[in-house]
Amino acid sequence: MNLNSAITELKGVGEKRAKLYEKLGVKTVGDLLEYYPRGYLDLTGSLAIADARTDEPCAVKAVVTEKSPTKLVRRGLTVTKVRATDMERDLLLTFFNAKYIVDALKIGKEYIFYGDFTKKLTGGEMNSPLVFPAEEGGFMPQYPLTEGLSSKMISAQMRSALGEYGALVEESLSTELLEKYDLCSKREAINSIHFPPDEETLERAEKRLIFEEFLEFSLGMSLTKGKTRLANAPAFKDTDVSEFTKNLGFELTGAQKRVIADCLSDMSTDVPMNRLIQGDVGSGKTAVAAACMFAAAKNGFQSAIMAPTEVLAAQHRATLEKMFAPFGIKVGLLTGSMKQSEKTAVKAAVKNGEITVVAGTHALIQDDVEFSALGLIITDEQHRFGVRQRLALTQKGGAPHTIVMSATPIPRTLAFVLYGDLDVSVLDEMPKNRLPVKTYLVGPELSQRAMSFVRKFAEEGKQSYIICPLVEQSEEGDLPLEAAADLAERLTGQELVGCAVGLLHGRMKPAEKERVMEAFAENRIQVLVSTTVVEVGVDVPNAVCMVIENADRFGLSQLHQLRGRVGRGREQSYCILISGNRSPETKRRLEVVAKTNDGFKVAEEDLKLRGPGDFFGFRQSGIPMLKMADLMSDVNILEIAKKAAADILAEDPRLDMPKNAALSRRVQKMLEAAAM
Ligand code: ADP
Ligand code: MG
Numbered sequence: 083m084n085l086n087s088a089i090t091e092l093k094g095v096g097e098k099r100a101k102l103y104e105k106l107g108v109k110t111v112g113d114l115l116e117y118y119p120r121g122y123l124d125l126t127g128s129l130a131i132a133d134a135r136t137d138e139p140c141a142v143k144a145v146v147t148e149k150s151p152t153k154l155v156r157r158g159l160t161v162t163k164v165r166a167t168d169m170e171r172d173l174l175l176t177f178f179n180a181k182y183i184v185d186a187l188k189i190g191k192e193y194i195f196y197g198d199f200t201k202k203l204t205g206g207e208m209n210s211p212l213v214f215p216a217e218e219g220g221f222m223p224q225y226p227l228t229e230g231l232s233s234k235m236i237s238a239q240m241r242s243a244l245g246e247y248g249a250l251v252e253e254s255l256s257t258e259l260l261e262k263y264d265l266c267s268k269r270e271a272i273n274s275i276h277f278p279p280d281e282e283t284l285e286r287a288e289k290r291l292i293f294e295e296f297l298e299f300s301l302g303m304s305l306t307k308g309k310t311r312l313a314n315a316p317a318f319k320d321t322d323v324s325e326f327t328k329n330l331g332f333e334l335t336g337a338q339k340r341v342i343a344d345c346l347s348d349m350s351t352d353v354p355m356n357r358l359i360q361g362d363v364g365s366g367k368t369a370v371a372a373a374c375m376f377a378a379a380k381n382g383f384q385s386a387i388m389a390p391t392e393v394l395a396a397q398h399r400a401t402l403e404k405m406f407a408p409f410g411i412k413v414g415l416l417t418g419s420m421k422q423s424e425k426t427a428v429k430a431a432v433k434n435g436e437i438t439v440v441a442g443t444h445a446l447i448q449d450d451v452e453f454s455a456l457g458l459i460i461t462d463e464q465h466r467f468g469v470r471q472r473l474a475l476t477q478k479g480g481a482p483h484t485i486v487m488s489a490t491p492i493p494r495t496l497a498f499v500l501y502g503d504l505d506v507s508v509l510d511e512m513p514k515n516r517l518p519v520k521t522y523l524v525g526p527e528l529s530q531r532a533m534s535f536v537r538k539f540a541e542e543g544k545q546s547y548i549i550c551p552l553v554e555q556s557e558e559g560d561l562p563l564e565a566a567a568d569l570a571e572r573l574t575g576q577e578l579v580g581c582a583v584g585l586l587h588g589r590m591k592p593a594e595k596e597r598v599m600e601a602f603a604e605n606r607i608q609v610l611v612s613t614t615v616v617e618v619g620v621d622v623p624n625a626v627c628m629v630i631e632n633a634d635r636f637g638l639s640q641l642h643q644l645r646g647r648v649g650r651g652r653e654q655s656y657c658i659l660i661s662g663n664r665s666p667e668t669k670r671r672l673e674v675v676a677k678t679n680d681g682f683k684v685a686e687e688d689l690k691l692r693g694p695g696d697f698f699g700f701r702q703s704g705i706p707m708l709k710m711a712d713l714m715s716d717v718n719i720l721e722i723a724k725k726a727a728a729d730i731l732a733e734d735p736r737l738d739m740p741k742n743a744a745l746s747r748r749v750q751k752m753l754e755a756a757a758m
Contacts, residue, residue, distance in 0.1 A: 085112030085250050092239055092246075099235075105228045111247050114240065115272050118291070118709050119223035119233075122278070123212070125194055126220060131171040131205050140199040142206075143216055144168045145192045152181050166195070171205035178210055192216035221278045240276050248273060254294065254748050256741040259726065265290045289719065291710045296723035297730075301749045304731055315354035315481045316457045318381040321346040326376040329408060330369060337511035338366050342373045344507045345485065349377060349458070355483035360490075361509025362681035363646025364516065367487045368398070368621070370509070371460050372405050374485060379411045379438045383457025387441045390463050392417045392592045393599055397620060398441040398462070400603075406439060416442035416451070419592040460485045489646070490639060490685055498720065518679040519649040521657040523633070523672050532629045532658045533577035539627050540581045540608040544653065546627035548573070548611045549644055551635040569631070570611040578609055586612040614644065623651035633659035634668045638688040641675045 083091075089111055090100050100109075108114050129143035144166035152162040162184045164175040175195060177184050187193065197211030214222065225236045251269045253260075260267065266274075271290040278284035323342070327334055334342070341359055348355035361367050375385040387402075389395040399415040406413055414428045414437035425445070431437040435454035440446065459482050486504070524532070536546040550566050570585040584607030586598050601607045603622050610625075614636075628648045633641060641659065649655035659672055674687045711719070730742065737746035 083247070083250075085110060085115070085247060085252075087111050087247075089114055093242055094235075094239060099231070102228055102230045106226065106231070111243050114243050115247065115251065116709070117225065117236070117240075118275055120226050121224045122221035122284075123196055123224060125196065125214065125218070125222055126280075129168075129194060129219075131168050131173055134199040134201070134206055136199060136201045136206075138199065139197060141194055141196045142168065142173060142199070142208075143192060143194050144173045146187050146189050149184060149187065149189065152184065166193070167205075173205050174202075174207045175211060176207070176209045180210065183213060187213065194219060196222075221284065223276050237276070244273060244276065252744055254744040255297075256745075258741070259730075263293060263722065263726065265293060268294075288710065292716050292719050293723050293726075295710050296716075296720050297727055298745070298749050298752055300724045300727035301730065301737065301745070302753050304727060305737070305749065306753065314352040315349075315483055316381065316383055316455075317352040318346070318349045318377050318383070318457070320380050321350050321377055323373045323376050323380070326405075326409070327369075327373055330405070332513065334369065335366065335509075335511045335513055337361075337509045338370055341370050341507040341509055344505075345370070345374045345483075346377055348505070349374070349483050354481040355485070356504040357484070358486045358488065358504050358506045359509065360488050360506065362512070363489050363643055364512060364650055365489075365509040366513055367462070367489075367509060368401060371462070371485065371487060372402060374458060374460070375402070375439050376406070376409070376411070378457040378483075379406075379409075381457065383455050384432070384435065384437070384453050385439050385458040385460065386446055386453070386456065387439070387460040387462060388446050389441065389443060392419060392443055393586075393595055393620060394462065395441050395443050396596050396599065401621070402439055402441060411438045412436060413438070414440045416440055416445050417592065418443055418445040420445075456482050458483045458485070460487065462487045463489060489643065489681065498724075515652050516649060517652075517654050519645055519655045519657050521645065521659065521676040521679075523659045523661065523669070523676045526660055526662040529629075529631070529660050530577065532660065533573065535656070535658070536609055536627055536629060537578055537581060540578070543605070543624075544627070545602065545605060545607075545622065545625040546609050546629065547625060547644075547647055548609060548629045548631065550611070550613065550631040566611050566613050573609070573611065582606060582608045584610045586610055588613055614640065620647055621650060622647070626651070626653045626655040627658075628656070629658045629660065631660050632662075633672055634661040634663040638671060638675055639681075639685050641672075642681050642684040645675070646681075 087110060088100070089095050089103050089108060090097065091111065092114075095103070103109070103114070106117065108117050123139075123141065125141045127141070129141055131142050131144065134140040134142050145168070146164060146166045148165040150163040152160050155161050158179075160179055160181060162177045162181060164177065164184060164187060166173040166175060173195070193216055194214040195208055195211040196214065197208045200207045222233070223237050223240070224233045225231075227233065227236075248269065251272050253268045255265065255268070259265070266286045268290070271287040274283045274287035275291060278287065323346070327342075341361075345355065345357060345359075348357060359367060359370060371387060375387070378385045387398055389398055395417050396415060399413055403413045412431075414431060416425065416428050416432070420428070428437065428440070429451055432440055433452045433454060445451075461484075536548070539546055548569070550569055566587045567585060570583055574581075574583045584598050584602055586595060586602075590598075598607065598610070599620070602610050602625075605624060625648050628645060630636070630641065630644060636644070645657045648657060659676060661668065661672055663669070671687070675684055678684060730737070730745075733739075734742055737749065
């Protein structure tokens with residue numbers, strides 16, 4: 083019997099349920115014990131009906147007095163009413179399609195009911211409450227679920243797992259550490275995180291587990307980095323890029339000059355640069371990247387720039403080609419969907435050094451891409467890439483310098499989790515000739531007017547984007563969303579008759595997409611109807627108007643990114659957000675975007691509303707999931723854990739002292755999981 087026992091060893095877990103657990107990443111009893119709740123139902127406090135408040139989730143304790151027969155109200159809907167009392171006030175409970183729950187309730191027995199409560203004269207009412215035996219109480223763990231598994235089932239199995247296997251939980255931190263940082267034992271933490279007796283104990287358990295998580299993560303990052311540090315980066319001797327920047331056709335902003343200087347100074351030494359460049363959309367990150375790549379080329383090294391989409395990679399290639407042509411620096415493109423023969427040719431040219439700068443998507447990190455002398459790697463709009471992909475690219479050649487460029491402000495904690503420790507430069511100044519984009523929020527009744535606006539621009543030789551959400555039916559069924567293709571067709575036939583309307587969406591073949599983007603860049607397409615594929619990075623300064631249909635379907639930061647596609651030239655630009663959603667909350671959110679052009683402010687609001695997980699698309703980006711830690715609020719523990727990790731490694735650089743053995747095993751396991 084050990085923690086690696088399959089979860090089927092537990093009572094009540096058969097093959098079928100084990101499959102469900104597997105979906106949650108839980109295969110062994112040990113996995114289950116470390117499957118932490120995401121929250122708790124608070125069944126402490128007063129459970130009297132008189133103290134419950136309307137329209138809040140409340141817990142009340144009451145004795146069941148009467149059950150009405152289940153009624154079939156209409157096909158597929160049954161209703162059962164249950165009366166209960168706490169001897170002082172009465173409670174009327176209504177259950178829908180829940181005969182099995184009601185059948186299990188016993189008249190004369192006391193239960194805790196949890197749910198939204200409505201106060202009435204003689205007591206109150208609840209619809210579809212959760213039911214717990216009265217003796218349970220306390221904090222009820224709520225787990226992240228998958229269909230077929232409820233928190234109730236998981237907690238029942240958790241109880242038996244803790245009972246049978248709890249004593250086998252291994253302490254991973256040395257006694258020294260536990261004392262120094264005043265942490266409770268692992269066993270205690272695991273017990274209390276699932277079934278906390280009170281708030282204080284819960285907090286102690288959380289602190290211990292968050293600390294452990296950050297500590298292991300920090301150690302893992304340091305150990306991995308230590309390996310790459312062994313190789314030296316190329317030191318660029320010649321860091322004069324003035325001939326290049328003079329040729330750009332615009333004066334660099336002060337911020338651009340400063341950030342370029344930061345990078346050049348880093349790259350002049352053989353310690354690998356690891357720098358994050360943050361700058362709002364339109365702040366001119368590409369020119370900064372190009373200047374750095376120019377420096378690499380001047381010193382005889384290749385550069386790679388990775389973009390999250392094919393459209394953007396192709397655009398980088400085009401922009402860089404133009405910038406570098408006068409200097410005889412050859413630029414190539416490598417994306418997953420290119421023809422095999424083209425790919426082979428580009429790879430050969432990268433390998434023999436003929437191509438100096440290569441733009442690409444994740445195809446760039448595939449194993450068979452070899453460089454002759456890779457000196458610099460730049461990843462654009464980084465948070466869409468996973469740590470794993472980034473590590474893979476870093477392993478391409480010795481230890482190249484790396485730059486990460488992001489338009490979204492990244493909280494320090496998240497930056498650490500994504501990139502390990504890195505230096506940050508901020509592009510906090512917009513090019514001078516910019517006018518802020520004028521943004522309006524309107525209802526669908528004005529969509530005709532928006533289109534005549536677009537038409538007027540087309541007649542003046544200026545271009546527009548019309549953005550619509552992905553092809554999908556809205557859940558409520560009341561707003562059938564128009565697919566991009568249908569919309570383009572309708573507009574060509576009606577509102578925009580006579581304009582050159584183009585279409586861009588994610589399901590098109592990459593070559594087709596590229597053709598459309600090229601036509602738009604050359605103003606052969608005047609109005610581009612598109613899904614969010616234009617969201618990042620696309621740069622067509624002659625586009626001055628963007629209409630966003632069903633704007634409420636987008637996240638705020640996403641709207642800001644989209645809007646960043648206009649306002650790139652000297653002309654006044656416009657963004658029209660169309661939304662038929664009448665909820666005041668939605669309106670308030672959209673008004674944030676309409677009122678400010680500051681991406682950091684928009685992102686802040688977005689973070690407040692959605693939380694970092696959602697905001698950064700955790701799951702897609704493959705960040706090793708931090709199970710406990712909250713990236714926004716646990717900064718303090720992170721700092722302490724980082725310090726602790728540094729202390730540990732100072733004494734035991736490879737974690738092979740016996741007191742660190744358990745910790746070392748966990749770190750290895752984490753690294754293996756992250757590399758999978
Ligand atoms: P982002 O930071 O969003 O990636 P880009 O690098 O695409 O921004 O730059 C946006 C536009 O601004 C481009 O057309 C670029 O040529 C232009 N640009 C960049 N820097 C300057 C500058 N200092 N002065 C004027 N225009 C600039
Ligand atoms: Mg960009």
